[in-house]
């Protein structure tokens with residue numbers, strides 16, 4: 001598992017700099033920064049524990065999925081922390097059956113951002129980084145609505161936290 005070790009050494013690189021700014025304009029900046037963090041995570045090949053690359057997906061995400069986690073998220077899963085800490089990033093790549101990347105969905109934990117929604121900032125991107133959904137309302141309502149069923153695991157389906 002070389003990815004886990006690499007993570008620990010370089011974990012700080014995966015933190016978007018604009019967390020805690022919650023007005024509409026800055027959230028857009030955050031979504032763009034978050035996409036850069038995803039690029040870094042991808043380079044490290046830090047897959048969610050027990051999930052390989054391109055595993056068979058669950059509706060409504062892609063037919064094939066790859067899930068990446070950053071260092072704080074990985075530590076919370078491994079340590080069975082119950083919830084993810086602020087700064088945790090979980091990225092899901094959603095692929096078509098022909099292995100073509102269709103969308104990138106991201107959850108980013110920002111302290112105090114949305115307490116009733118687990119403080120998650122939600123984002124969905126096209127493969128080239130265009131933001132299709134972001135934040136905690138509008139399109140993100142849909143994300144929260146479904147992920148709310150996994151509230152007992154801090155809104156996460158992948159990675160048991162307890």
Ligand code: HEC
Nearest residue numbers: 058090092105106107122123124133142143146156157158
């Ligand atoms: C109808 C239910 C549903 C909706 C709507 C939904 N998701 Fe998911 N999401 C899931 C399921 C189920 C998984 C686990 C998939 C797997 O790994 O097999 C998942 C996984 C994820 C993951 C990986 C972490 C985890 O929880 O396993 C992220 C990140 C994610 N979704 C983001 C989003 C975002 C962002 C949106 C909105 C744009 C969204 N999801 C909408 C059901 C949903």
